[in-house]
Amino acid sequence: MKPSWKGNHLVFSFTSDPYLPLETHYRLTQKCLEVCLEFRQPVSLVTKSALVRRDKDLLAELAREAECSVNFTIPFRDHLTARAVEPFAPSPDARFAAMKELAEAGIRVGIGIAPVIPGLNDSHIPELLKRAHECGARTAWMTMLRLPGSVATYFEARLRERLPTKAERVLHHIREERNGRLNNSEFGSRMKGTSEQWRVIEQVFKLHCRKLGFNSERYAAEKRQTFRRPNAQSSLFD
Numbered sequence: 001m002k003p004s005w006k007g008n009h010l011v012f013s014f015t016s017d018p019y020l021p022l023e024t025h026y027r028l029t030q031k032c033l034e035v036c037l038e039f040r041q042p043v044s045l046v047t048k049s050a051l052v053r054r055d056k057d058l059l060a061e062l063a064r065e066a067e068c069s070v071n072f073t074i075p076f077r078d079h080l081t082a083r084a085v086e087p088f089a090p091s092p093d094a095r096f097a098a099m100k101e102l103a104e105a106g107i108r109v110g111i112g113i114a115p116v117i118p119g120l121n122d123s124h125i126p127e128l129l130k131r132a133h134e135c136g137a138r139t140a141w142m143t144m145l146r147l148p149g150s151v152a153t154y155f156e157a158r159l160r161e162r163l164p165t166k167a168e169r170v171l172h173h174i175r176e177e178r179n180g181r182l183n184n185s186e187f188g189s190r191m192k193g194t195s196e197q198w199r200v201i202e203q204v205f206k207l208h209c210r211k212l213g214f215n216s217e218r219y220a221a222e223k224r225q226t227f228r229r230p231n232a233q234s235s236l237f238d
Contacts, residue, residue, distance in 0.1 A: 007227020019049035042067035069108035084162035103136025110139030119173035
């Protein structure tokens, strides 16, 4: 309701998934989306949860009344690798099924291959993009693995426990991208690598995006100024 707010595009996520398991009971994201619909506030969501399907009708209405898109982070093509690195997240199959369901409901969907872990899932990129396109996605992006603070210790232990034959190679590749470290916190470079291998990964991603037609649409011309503050006067004339 602040006069200074002009209805700029609002993104749910990046710091925390908007569809954590607690959302099943507390419905905080759902309530926020209901407010966004009331204000015709353009939104995007980034999630790895299939729970987003619960709000399909609400998101579809938002897409009609304002603007709405949902990006699914799906970094692994197979269940075994996903379970090893993302033990509590829905399977890749469940995420792709949710993506397809939302696309069929008229909601713009995309894929985020995040995190890319050099030496582990960079070879998954072509198949992930192809499958996402088949499920209705038309935008794609990727980011490299970040391991801030104690996350690095946990990740290394998990990798050695669940993927012992690949762990050393993967850790070596990550350190190659981070100047010998497991993490780089520098803004602007923390989400990508620095080596020739990373440049090859980027080229593979761009090549397959171009081949499939990802990121080719120009949405800027389609954007509408839909934001409004609901009040008695506006409701009389809407």
